[in-house]
Amino acid sequence: MENSWTSWLFLIALAVVALLFWPKTGLFVAISRWRELRRRERFEDALKHILAWEQRRQDATPESIGGALGLVQSSALSLVADMEERDLIHSTGGALKLTAEGQRLALHVVRAHRLWERYLADDAGVPMERLHRAAEKAEHQLSSERIDALDAHLGHPERDPHGDPIPRADGSLEKDNAVPLTDWPVADIAWVTHIEDEPDVIFHQILSTGLRPGKSVRVIENTPECLVIDDGVQEHRLVPVVAANIQVAAEPVNTERPVGLRSLSELAKGEAAEVVELGSMCRGFSRRRLLDLGITPGTRIEASLDNPFGDPRAFRLRGTVIALRKDQGDQIWVRSIGEKTTTKDLSASDCYTNPEEIKRTAENAAQGISEA
Amino acid sequence: MSKSLSTPQNILDRSDQLRRALDGDFRDQVVSSLYGEAQRIAERAVRRDSSNKWDLDQRIDRIVTSPVFGLPMMILILAAIFWVTILGANYPSAMIASALFSLEHQAALLFESWGVPDWITGFLWHGVFRGLAWVVSVMLPPMAIFFPMFTILEDLGYLPRVAFNMDWLFRKAGAHGKQALSMAMGFGCNAAGIIATRVIDSPRERLIAILTNNFVPCNGRFPTLIMLATIFVAVDFPPVFASIAAAGAVVGVVLIGVVFTLLSSWMLAQTMLQGEASAFTLELPPYRRPSILRILYTSLIDRTIFVLGRAVMTAIPAGAVIWILANIEAGGTSLAQHVASFLDPLGYAIGLDGVILLAYVIAIPANEIVVPTLMMVYLGADLMTELTSFDEIRALLVDQQGWTLLTAVNLMLFSVLHNPCATTILTIWRETRSARWTTIGALMPLIFAFVVTFLVATLWRALV
Numbered sequence: 001m002e003n004s005w006t007s008w009l010f011l012i013a014l015a016v017v018a019l020l021f022w023p024k025t026g027l028f029v030a031i032s033r034w035r036e037l038r039r040r041e042r043f044e045d046a047l048k049h050i051l052a053w054e055q056r057r058q059d060a061t062p063e064s065i066g067g068a069l070g071l072v073q074s075s076a077l078s079l080v081a082d083m084e085e086r087d088l089i090h091s092t093g094g095a096l097k098l099t100a101e102g103q104r105l106a107l108h109v110v111r112a113h114r115l116w117e118r119y120l121a122d123d124a125g126v127p128m129e130r131l132h133r134a135a136e137k138a139e140h141q142l143s144s145e146r147i148d149a150l151d152a153h154l155g156h157p158e159r160d161p162h163g164d165p166i167p168r169a170d171g172s173l174e175k176d177n178a179v180p181l182t183d184w185p186v187a188d189i190a191w192v193t194h195i196e197d198e199p200d201v202i203f204h205q206i207l208s209t210g211l212r213p214g215k216s217v218r219v220i221e222n223t224p225e226c227l228v229i230d231d232g233v234q235e236h237r238l239v240p241v242v243a244a245n246i247q248v249a250a251e252p253v254n255t256e257r258p259v260g261l262r263s264l265s266e267l268a269k270g271e272a273a274e275v276v277e278l279g280s281m282c283r284g285f286s287r288r289r290l291l292d293l294g295i296t297p298g299t300r301i302e303a304s305l306d307n308p309f310g311d312p313r314a315f316r317l318r319g320t321v322i323a324l325r326k327d328q329g330d331q332i333w334v335r336s337i338g339e340k341t342t343t344k345d346l347s348a349s350d351c352y353t354n355p356e357e358i359k360r361t362a363e364n365a366a367q368g369i370s371e372a
Numbered sequence: 373m374s375k376s377l378s379t380p381q382n383i384l385d386r387s388d389q390l391r392r393a394l395d396g397d398f399r400d401q402v403v404s405s406l407y408g409e410a411q412r413i414a415e416r417a418v419r420r421d422s423s424n425k426w427d428l429d430q431r432i433d434r435i436v437t438s439p440v441f442g443l444p445m446m447i448l449i450l451a452a453i454f455w456v457t458i459l460g461a462n463y464p465s466a467m468i469a470s471a472l473f474s475l476e477h478q479a480a481l482l483f484e485s486w487g488v489p490d491w492i493t494g495f496l497w498h499g500v501f502r503g504l505a506w507v508v509s510v511m512l513p514p515m516a517i518f519f520p521m522f523t524i525l526e527d528l529g530y531l532p533r534v535a536f537n538m539d540w541l542f543r544k545a546g547a548h549g550k551q552a553l554s555m556a557m558g559f560g561c562n563a564a565g566i567i568a569t570r571v572i573d574s575p576r577e578r579l580i581a582i583l584t585n586n587f588v589p590c591n592g593r594f595p596t597l598i599m600l601a602t603i604f605v606a607v608d609f610p611p612v613f614a615s616i617a618a619a620g621a622v623v624g625v626v627l628i629g630v631v632f633t634l635l636s637s638w639m640l641a642q643t644m645l646q647g648e649a650s651a652f653t654l655e656l657p658p659y660r661r662p663s664i665l666r667i668l669y670t671s672l673i674d675r676t677i678f679v680l681g682r683a684v685m686t687a688i689p690a691g692a693v694i695w696i697l698a699n700i701e702a703g704g705t706s707l708a709q710h711v712a713s714f715l716d717p718l719g720y721a722i723g724l725d726g727v728i729l730l731a732y733v734i735a736i737p738a739n740e741i742v743v744p745t746l747m748m749v750y751l752g753a754d755l756m757t758e759l760t761s762f763d764e765i766r767a768l769l770v771d772q773q774g775w776t777l778l779t780a781v782n783l784m785l786f787s788v789l790h791n792p793c794a795t796t797i798l799t800i801w802r803e804t805r806s807a808r809w810t811t812i813g814a815l816m817p818l819i820f821a822f823v824v825t826f827l828v829a830t831l832w833r834a835l836v
Contacts, residue, residue, distance in 0.1 A: 004713060004714045004716070004717060005717070007714060008717070123574070123575075124574060124575065124576055126646075130646070155399075156388075156391060278400070285573065287399075287400075288399065289573070289653055290653065291399070291400060291403040291404075292403065293653055293655075294407050296400070296403060296404040296407050296408075297404060298404075299407075304430065304433075305433055305434065305437050305536075305656075306437070306439060307437045307439070307442060307536055307537055307539075307540070308437070308438075308439045308440075308442045308443050308537055308540075309539075309540030309541070310439075310540070311539075311540050311543075312536065312539050312540070312549065312652060312654070314433075314437070314536060314656055318407075318411075320655055320656075320657075321433070321655070321656040321657075322653060322654065322655050322656070323536045323539070323549075323652070323653070323654040323655075323656060324652065324653060325539070325543065325652040328652065328653070
């Protein structure tokens, strides 16, 4: 018995030593690799920061980098010196500029970040508030090949889930399609994306109205003298010169329920309805999947089975039975067709969108090719 | 076509440009028009006779997914399958065992009469052949009964209904309802179950299903469970109910496995694999009449012979290793005894013993040989006792080796929770291509097994 205890101790000691010093996977190697990775992450974060400031036409400085990355002055300075040595940035009179190589690397990281967010939101179903942090990690770990593959897999998306443009493979970055509030069509809902902080007087006037990035507003009236907008609480009157300093874009997602429609989840067991549309929240992979199963506008669908827990429920359509969870059913909008309607009453033409439309799009595309 | 489009790069650039000009719902339109066209063709070409097959399907569906009967029915069906397996396998197992062991005996005598050295006879017949005989007699009859019955359920189309019934639980655990399908495959073989996770689209949920599949006891582990249930549970019941009690015990262990599947899925979804539930779409296909010939073929040839073949392939070298361990002596005791007594403190802590742990180390290539290994090490090298009935096994374990109900309970738990076999680990590697996930897939169950059995043993000893 005593003998076996000593052997146990010896074995444990052996395991600990192996854990520490094993080549490639040992703790020491892991720590040095981790430090190397941290260093690269800092480089890339700093490049991203400079790019972001360049796009806002501001000059990044070692201080601003230190602030953004949470570094003390001396570390920030040595980081900048390191990057200059590697020819990623050059400084002109205190202002830091990206070199061509630095620009390429920065765009690569931004592209990785935004594509990854798109992927997490669409394919992995990660909630909005967790996207940014996850992408902050992943952006440093994705190779160009993987990013290109991801881009193709996602169908070359142009914007990330926050509405920011995704840099393309060739490094071109679409200008943000935010427009001044003065150019926004009347009655449409707009999403405030940016408020110019210069000049000061106008900036403060805008702030005093309570408008902030992220708020949605509706333009009620737009004349050369005055712009009337409604932010859901009260109306504001702005002179065009002020309103022009508010940048707006289309609302990122429309969560509103279409008028007069019910969601599939609200059908009682045995009740039949007709699919009107898939909600705009339903995107990416899950939208594709629902379409592929034949849940297209005009399809007759019937709630056919509940289950012991009430979720998921099974629906009958096109001669098959398909189970869907409640959060998917919530995104499918249907219209009642009454109990008596049979499949026969729905003629083929009701069930699909005009093929002419498709044909037209294809023709336009063909024309585009021959024009070029 | 103009000159500017002559290079592939230009065409790619142009298509890139055009793609950006497309509407956001272009894909919607394409799919809608495809379905519209398909429906138009179908309406012209397909004539439906007004059969009431559909209504019958619906009526069956209403029952098997019923809020009241759905879940109890699932458990009942599972219990019935185990009951038939236990009841039916008992007698043929004993017959095959006595036939093979008498063959071993005769062959050994024959070798002796030829003057073959003792160690060759022992190695070949009491080592290699005995390992083989154990595996065949313990595994073949239950598999030949279990697999066809399970294939019938599969063929009928019942499994998607199970996934439908269970999805809510899986969603609460942060996993996908189709995990129930891969678990059902896991009853046959965990490696097959892990391959079956390909039906799950979300990489996160698929990984959860892969890492937790091992908590479903596979066919290689059922013999252990059935043997323990028969020896330790059924013995307290009158003969009429014995097999029912044994089946009930096995179902109980399987349910514990399901609970651990959900628990570990939940833990993974909270820590390493965070994320929201992905799209869940599951088709409930119409019921089909199972075709008997195909069932017999797929379940007997594809599965039984395949699994048995694998078990035999690992049983032969394992039998050899066990014989060597049991027959090479150092300082008066055999190597097996040395290793077993070395493992004894750890075994005692979790309510088992060193021999059981040794059996699990030797059985890493395939779980099927756990019981044979146990028997051979317990019996020692030169014991010629042939255990052909459960009574004799019980006498050996309880009277000679001091097994208690705690040993049996913990061995059942350990059997359900412990690390996957080598084939399964290899399959995890093939499916994930990640050393990290493979390691987690192998070690997480092992840690679970040690923690749970340790807690049970400690509590048991404190209370009983």
